[in-house]
Amino acid sequence: MLLEKIAEPNEESRLPLTISKQESRLYMSFMYVAFISLFIGGMMGLLQTLVRSGTITLPWGIDYYQVLTLHGVILALVLTTYFIIGFQFSLMGKTVGISQKQHKAAWLSFWVMVVGTIMTAITILLGKANVLYTFYAPLKAHPAFYIGLALVIIGSWIAGIVNFRQLYVWKKKHPGEKSPLLAFMVTINMLMWIIASIGVAVAVIVQFIPWSLGYAETINVLVSRTLFWYFGHPLVYFWLLPAYMAWYAIIPKIIGGKLFSDSLARLAFILLLFFSIPVGFHHQLTEPGIDPTWKFIQVVLTFMVVIPSLMTAFSIFATFEITGRRKGFKGLYGWFKHLPWKDVRFLAPMIGMLAFIPGGAGGIINASHQMNAVVHNTIWVTGHFHITAATTVVLTFFGITYWLIPHLTGRTLTKSINRLGIIQAIIWTVGMTIMSGAMHIQGLLGGPRRSSYSEYGGTEQASEWIWYQIAQAVGGSILFIGILLMVFIFIKLTFFAPKGEEEFPIAEEEEDATPTPMFLENWKLWIAITIALILFAYTIPFVDIIQNSPPGSPPFDWPIGNS
Amino acid sequence: MHLHKYEKIWLTFGIGSLVIFLVVLAFGAFWQGTHPQSHGVTIDPENIEANDAFKPENLGITKVSDDKYIVNIVATAFNYNLGVDEEGKPVKDIRIPKGSTVLFQVTTKDVVHGFNVAGTNINMMVEPGYISSYETVLDNTGEFTIVCNEYCGVGHHLMFATVEVYE
Numbered sequence: 001m002l003l004e005k006i007a008e009p010n011e012e013s014r015l016p017l018t019i020s021k022q023e024s025r026l027y028m029s030f031m032y033v034a035f036i037s038l039f040i041g042g043m044m045g046l047l048q049t050l051v052r053s054g055t056i057t058l059p060w061g062i063d064y065y066q067v068l069t070l071h072g073v074i075l076a077l078v079l080t081t082y083f084i085i086g087f088q089f090s091l092m093g094k095t096v097g098i099s100q101k102q103h104k105a106a107w108l109s110f111w112v113m114v115v116g117t118i119m120t121a122i123t124i125l126l127g128k129a130n131v132l133y134t135f136y137a138p139l140k141a142h143p144a145f146y147i148g149l150a151l152v153i154i155g156s157w158i159a160g161i162v163n164f165r166q167l168y169v170w171k172k173k174h175p176g177e178k179s180p181l182l183a184f185m186v187t188i189n190m191l192m193w194i195i196a197s198i199g200v201a202v203a204v205i206v207q208f209i210p211w212s213l214g215y216a217e218t219i220n221v222l223v224s225r226t227l228f229w230y231f232g233h234p235l236v237y238f239w240l241l242p243a244y245m246a247w248y249a250i251i252p253k254i255i256g257g258k259l260f261s262d263s264l265a266r267l268a269f270i271l272l273l274f275f276s277i278p279v280g281f282h283h284q285l286t287e288p289g290i291d292p293t294w295k296f297i298q299v300v301l302t303f304m305v306v307i308p309s310l311m312t313a314f315s316i317f318a319t320f321e322i323t324g325r326r327k328g329f330k331g332l333y334g335w336f337k338h339l340p341w342k343d344v345r346f347l348a349p350m351i352g353m354l355a356f357i358p359g360g361a362g363g364i365i366n367a368s369h370q371m372n373a374v375v376h377n378t379i380w381v382t383g384h385f386h387i388t389a390a391t392t393v394v395l396t397f398f399g400i401t402y403w404l405i406p407h408l409t410g411r412t413l414t415k416s417i418n419r420l421g422i423i424q425a426i427i428w429t430v431g432m433t434i435m436s437g438a439m440h441i442q443g444l445l446g447g448p449r450r451s452s453y454s455e456y457g458g459t460e461q462a463s464e465w466i467w468y469q470i471a472q473a474v475g476g477s478i479l480f481i482g483i484l485l486m487v488f489i490f491i492k493l494t495f496f497a498p499k500g501e502e503e504f505p506i507a508e509e510e511e512d513a514t515p516t517p518m519f520l521e522n523w524k525l526w527i528a529i530t531i532a533l534i535l536f537a538y539t540i541p542f543v544d545i546i547q548n549s550p551p552g553s554p555p556f557d558w559p560i561g562n563s
Numbered sequence: 564m565h566l567h568k569y570e571k572i573w574l575t576f577g578i579g580s581l582v583i584f585l586v587v588l589a590f591g592a593f594w595q596g597t598h599p600q601s602h603g604v605t606i607d608p609e610n611i612e613a614n615d616a617f618k619p620e621n622l623g624i625t626k627v628s629d630d631k632y633i634v635n636i637v638a639t640a641f642n643y644n645l646g647v648d649e650e651g652k653p654v655k656d657i658r659i660p661k662g663s664t665v666l667f668q669v670t671t672k673d674v675v676h677g678f679n680v681a682g683t684n685i686n687m688m689v690e691p692g693y694i695s696s697y698e699t700v701l702d703n704t705g706e707f708t709i710v711c712n713e714y715c716g717v718g719h720h721l722m723f724a725t726v727e728v729y730e
Contacts, residue, residue: 063717132714136675138691139716221675221691261565285599286686288693292598300585310577314570369588370597373686377677377712446681448712454720457655459708461681514565550605550692556674559640559716 030086041075042483049476064452072133095180096170109158116151130560140555160190196234203227218552229280237276243396252507257323268308275304278537294541344421348399359388380443412500427482435475442468608691622646641718677713
């Protein structure tokens with residue numbers, strides 16, 4: 001290919017930067033919130049599985065759906081967002097650096113998010129927002145719930161803008177050089193996040209807040225749902241992309257190898273940016289008000305992510321094989337057998353990657369237009385995102401935790417903590433296999449998601465479902481032990497592990513790697529294509545939804561126990 | 564950009580499979596009419612009786628012809644209204660002979676609900692302002708639980724009914 005090549009970076013800028021104590025405090029603050037959330041959210045998860053198994057009822061008038069709302073909000077929105085933003089800040093700090101001004105803005109993002117999180121949490125704890133994390137209208141929560149959510153989103157935007165600024169300043173200082181791979185990836189993820197969360201922010205600020213405060217009498221339900229799912233699918237990619245960052249650019253270093261291909265990694269991220277957003281209808285396939293042809297078009301766009309996913313799978317396993325063969329392991333599978341299975345920094349994310357094989361297959365079923373009707377809103381879906389988000393993503397995040405936390409706190413990952421980590425990963429795998437497996441099967445039998453314990457009038461089907469719900473409680477209890485162990489490991493790595501220097505692993509390119517083509521840094525083009533795809537996928541159906549709208553809905557608060 | 568030979572093979576195979584898969588989905592949807600339900604029929608949620616199907620006397624099961632039935636249902640938190648029987652008691656179970664063609668029409672007066680005849684493909688979102696409908700042939704006998712599978716409030720798990728398909 002005849003392409004302009006980017007100048008080779010000079011020696012000095014190639015060295016990873018050092019993270020100062022002051023920066024560490026910032027990054028750790030995000031991690032504290034993330035792990036407190038893991039503990040609280042996990043406990044709520046345990047309670048749900050126990051209630052659903054019919055073994056306990058909640059004391060003190062606590063409602064199942066209050067616990068479920070807390071579980072969803074605190075794990076899907078709080079844990080993930082804080083961990084990702086903290087992790088991404090550390091990646092940027094390590095690869096392109098952070099200025100004093102940016103540092104201050106980053107703290108602002110943290111505090112805006114914290115204020116929002118506390119507002120939302122209090123509303124939920126007072127039982128004023130039993131609307132689950134999807135807060136579908138016309139169920140009406142207390143306005144503070146929506147205002148809190150809006151603040152969390154706005155805080156995350158500040159973080160994204162700081163990240164953009166960090167890369168921009170670095171590029172000014174390093175003209176003609178390609179941006180560091182991890183900084184490139186963080187920028188893609190935050191671009192996607194901001195473009196996508198504009199949808200939910202519009203829904204919350206324009207629709208929900210005035211309506212919940214009584215300034216607007218009715219709400220357009222389908223518009224609010226469409227805006228939510230315009231955001232809701234990229235949300236899961238916002239969780240997944242940081243895991244991909246670790247798989248592409250960190251794991252190779254941990255196993256003693258090099259980057260497979262810098263340009264392929266960038267191309268995969270660009271494709272993920274394109275095809276994460278114009279796809280929300282595949283969450284709305286069984287809804288009555290959306291034109292089925294446009295549903296199908298978005299299904300096709302959804303499946304385009306298969307391409308970067310296949311590229312990712314190839315790259316990662318190619319890295320494993322190349323590294324193993326270079327170390328001299330022979331035979332067809334020698335390289336696989338000799339991967340560093342006893343290093344938790346590798347093992348936990350590796351289990352995550354393997355979980356993504358059934359996870360991805362389940363996702364194909366969910367998104368495939370007709371087959372969706374078999375599983376839509378059954379507990380299969382819950383099983384699906386527990387094997388993807390709560391296994392693939394979360395185990396990779398745990399894998400990151402083992403080196404990131406000691407690196408930030410000036411401690412080391414000792415052999416004994418490593419061993420605890422391996423036990424943690426195994427407990428997680430066992431618990432999740434049981435829980436998610438039972439959810440998948442029960443879903444195929446028609447068992448609904450998001451439902452408290454019920455015998456459904458004693459039907460035969462319901463009596464079959466209960467056995468799977470008991471299995472989920474067993475799996476859920478094992479997972480809770482895993483959470484306790486992980487929180488213990490986090491505390492140990494933060495406060496008690498021996499002082500020392502833990503490596504921040506960033507994979508390097510091969511000496512003879514082919515240079516990355518210049519066009520991959522063409523941000524304006526990538527943003528333009530992303531927006532063009534969104535406009536293509538949404539303009540006509542959205543106009544159609546608005547033009548054919550039924551009368552709006554007034555707020556309903558009595559169904560959630562308020563009035 | 565350099566692509567490894569094996570990666571080219573892998574991607575060609577993968578993308579090829581994807582294309583075949585999408586063609587199969589499109590064939591099913593556009594030629595065989597297996598689109599998920601989407602009729603875009605609207606209704607005023609505060610005045611559903613303006614639509615004949617949801618007048619109290621038309622709720623529940625109605626025999627249209629020999630093996631054709633219509634089932635009209637109004638969902639509210641936390642109940643499916645399937646009409647009343649001769650004694651004026653609310654109907655909770657409907658019985659349909661095997662092999663019948665049945666049109667389910669559901670709407671809601673309040674919040675969003677789900678409508679799933681568990682273990683079948685009859686699975687619809689029910690949203691205020693719209694009529695959800697699905698026509699199918701009931702081929703398998705047995706008792707099926709109708710469950711609300713979209714969260715509608717604190718009594719969500721108490722919202723159910725049954726369909727019995729008999730020989």
